[in-house]
Amino acid sequence: MxxxxxxxxxxxxxxxxxxxxxxxxxxxxxxxxxxHVCKGIGLYGEKLKAAGTVDRxxxxxxxxxxxxxxxxxxxxxxxxxxxxxxxLTVRDAVKAKAGAMPGALPDCATxxxxxxxxxxxxxxxxxxxxxxxxxxDVRSLRELLIIGCKGIAAYADHAAILGYEKDxxxxxxxxxxxxxxxxxxxDQMVALVMKAGETSVTTMALLDEANTTxxxxxxxxxxxxxxxxxxxxxxxxxxxxxxxxLLAQTxxxxxxxxxHGEMLPANYxxxxxxxxxxxxxYGSSWWHQNEEFQSFNGPILLTTNCLVPLKKDNTYxxxxxxxxxxxxxxxxxxxxxxxxxxxxxxALIAKAxxxxxxxxxxTGAIGRGVCAQPGAGSGRQGHRCRQVGRHQAxxxxxxxxxxxxxxxxLHRSGRKAAQRHSDFNRRVRQVPLQQVGLGRHRGNSxxxxxxxx
Numbered sequence: 001m002x003x004x005x006x007x008x009x010x011x012x013x014x015x016x017x018x019x020x021x022x023x024x025x026x027x028x029x030x031x032x033x034x035x036h037v038c039k040g041i042g043l044y045g046e047k048l049k050a051a052g053t054v055d056r057x058x059x060x061x062x063x064x065x066x067x068x069x070x071x072x073x074x075x076x077x078x079x080x081x082x083x084x085x086x087x088l089t090v091r092d093a094v095k096a097k098a099g100a101m102p103g104a105l106p107d108c109a110t111x112x113x114x115x116x117x118x119x120x121x122x123x124x125x126x127x128x129x130x131x132x133x134x135x136x137d138v139r140s141l142r143e144l145l146i147i148g149c150k151g152i153a154a155y156a157d158h159a160a161i162l163g164y165e166k167d168x169x170x171x172x173x174x175x176x177x178x179x180x181x182x183x184x185x186x187d188q189m190v191a192l193v194m195k196a197g198e199t200s201v202t203t204m205a206l207l208d209e210a211n212t213t214x215x216x217x218x219x220x221x222x223x224x225x226x227x228x229x230x231x232x233x234x235x236x237x238x239x240x241x242x243x244x245x246l247l248a249q250t251x252x253x254x255x256x257x258x259x260h261g262e263m264l265p266a267n268y269x270x271x272x273x274x275x276x277x278x279x280x281x282y283g284s285s286w287w288h289q290n291e292e293f294q295s296f297n298g299p300i301l302l303t304t305n306c307l308v309p310l311k312k313d314n315t316y317x318x319x320x321x322x323x324x325x326x327x328x329x330x331x332x333x334x335x336x337x338x339x340x341x342x343x344x345x346x347a348l349i350a351k352a353x354x355x356x357x358x359x360x361x362x363t364g365a366i367g368r369g370v371c372a373q374p375g376a377g378s379g380r381q382g383h384r385c386r387q388v389g390r391h392q393a394x395x396x397x398x399x400x401x402x403x404x405x406x407x408x409x410l411h412r413s414g415r416k417a418a419q420r421h422s423d424f425n426r427r428v429r430q431v432p433l434q435q436v437g438l439g440r441h442r443g444n445s446x447x448x449x450x451x452x453x
Contacts, residue, residue: 001025002130005147006071021072022309029123030080031069035146036128037087038062040108042177044094047101049171055097059170060160061090062177066153068325072286072306076327081119088112106181141189142180148196149176154238154304155203157325161241164210172199211240216270220369223267224280227358232256233348234282234296234358236263236289237303239324245342246301247275255352258282260292262306268369280365282358290314298355299348301334302326319355321348 004014008021018024038061045058065087068074091109101109107127113119126132133139156169172195179192212218233255235246243259243266250257256279259266264281266272283292286306293300299319307326310317323334323343337343 001028003028004130004143005069005150008071019071023071023075026120026123027075027077027080029128030077030084030120031074032128032130033119033123034065034080034084034087035069036108036111037084037091038065039106039177039181040110041087041091041094042174043101043106043109043181044091044098045171045174046178047098048094049174051098053097054167054170054174055094056165056167056170058090058094059173060157061087062170062173063153063157063160064325066150066173067157067304070150070154070305072308073304073325074327075307075309076329078329079327081116084119085114108181137186138189141186141193145176145180145189145193145196148193148200149173152196152200152203155200155207158238158240159203159207159210161239162210162214164206166202166206169199169203169206172196211269215240215244215272218265218268218369219270220367221268221273222365223264223368224365225282226280226363226365227258227282227360228256228279229357230254230256230277231352231355232258232279232282232296232298232358233352234258234260234293234298234300235266235303236260236286236300237305237324237326238262239303240266240269242301242303242323242343243272245337246345246348247272247278249342249345250277250349250352251275253349253353255349258296258358260296260300261286261289262304264368283361292361293320295359295361297358299351301345301348302328319351321351 001016001018002014003009003019003023006021008019009015010017010020015023015028019028041058041062045055045062048055065083068080068083074080092112095109111122113122122128130143131139133142152169152173156165156173159165176192176196179189184192231254233246233250235243235257236259243263247257256277257275258279259281260283267278267281272278282296286308289308290311293316294314296316299321300316301321301323303324304326307322307328309328310320317330320328320331321334322328322331324336327333332347334343334345334348
């Protein structure tokens with residue numbers, strides 16, 4: 001095992017025995033094989049793209065597959081095996097459309113299996129390992145590109161769920177995956193990494209358009225952190241469509257809805273504020289799940305990352321539900337929505353009705369929110385938005401900006417403490433939406449306490 005895709009990685013080098021997230025080697029191996037299969041799809045998809053066609057069915061699979069390999073998403077090996085089988089079917093379909101490829105093909109374009117054990121054995125083989133490339137520079141650049149593609153895939157998948165897609169994004173993922181099978185120069189690989197950054201901004205802008213067009217522009221909001229007297233459902237992750245459908249289906253049932261962790265920003269969207277049974281946020285960050293999911297008492301819905309493995313003394317597995325790309329052994333899974341339809345959360349609602357109300361762990365309210373409309377980021381109001389915005393894009397004066405942990409530290413503890421904390425403070429940036437890749441990023445002068453680059 002070797003996994004270094006997240007900031008939790010052992011000794012800041014890589015997890016080699018078991019993931020710091022709790023991921024076992026067998027699961028990591030299957031995720032590596034799933035990416036390996038995606039590279040094969042990318043090779044054939046790149047050829048189709050050169051001929052003027054982007055295979056959206058294949059692109060949708062790639063986005064979901066890469067999303068599946070992000071930290072704290074997939075914990076069920078059987079689901080990963082099925083996804084690998086599906087990927088092989090998708091690859092062969094794209095291959096049939098693309099036609100014969102010249103020259104010798106890499107293993108990811110030719111290997112196939114239908115037997116579960118054969119897939120598990122392949123997942124253990126050296127050719128699918130991150131460490132297969134002997135040259136450290138080549139390995140690092142390839143994996144930096146793959147990790148970038150995972151982020152692009154997650155944003156693209158969320159946007160596609162709401163009906164927003166761009167073939168340039170799909171096409172880049174094909175190109176990037178295919179490139180990792182080729183002997184490219186360092187300059188060529190660096191150029192692809194830079195292009196991944198540009199594509200990331202394009203994808204984030206698309207997702208921002210999808211979310212705000214569908215659910216309205218996020219607002220500065222007061223979020224309740226106490227509990228009500230009714231049984232409740234706790235929802236976490238990033239999928240706003242799941243949030244919308246859950247609120248609609250629980251309306252009038254006597255079951256309240258609360259957000260947790262990554263779903264906190266749902267409290268800022270106007271479309272969700274109309275529901276009186278949307279109580280607010282319960283608990284804090286994802287790494288407190290073991291305690292807060294336990295005390296919530298009702299069912300929990302994980303729509304995306306991050307899902308923390310249960311501890312031995314946790315007893316909420318029977319009320320932990322997964323959906324979308326998330327999977328966990330023993331947890332009921334809510335199936336994908338049918339074409340033109342909605343997911344069926346009736347089992348979740350029925351479970352909630354049999355549970356006691358949440359145990360109160362705090363009271364009061366918190367001020368949160370973002371400025372999501374051009375021009376809202378200037379002046380005192382914009383300064384306040386930058387101070388309270390969390391885990392969301394902040395847009396002001398036509399720019400898209402993502403706060404980092406360093407910026408949060410700057411606001412909480414001052415510049416010197418933040419600089420001592422990490423060398424990554426220079427990553428806090430403002431990226432002009434219309435000027436990506438056209439020179440240096442401009443620093444933020446609107447807020448004296450924000451780190452300018």
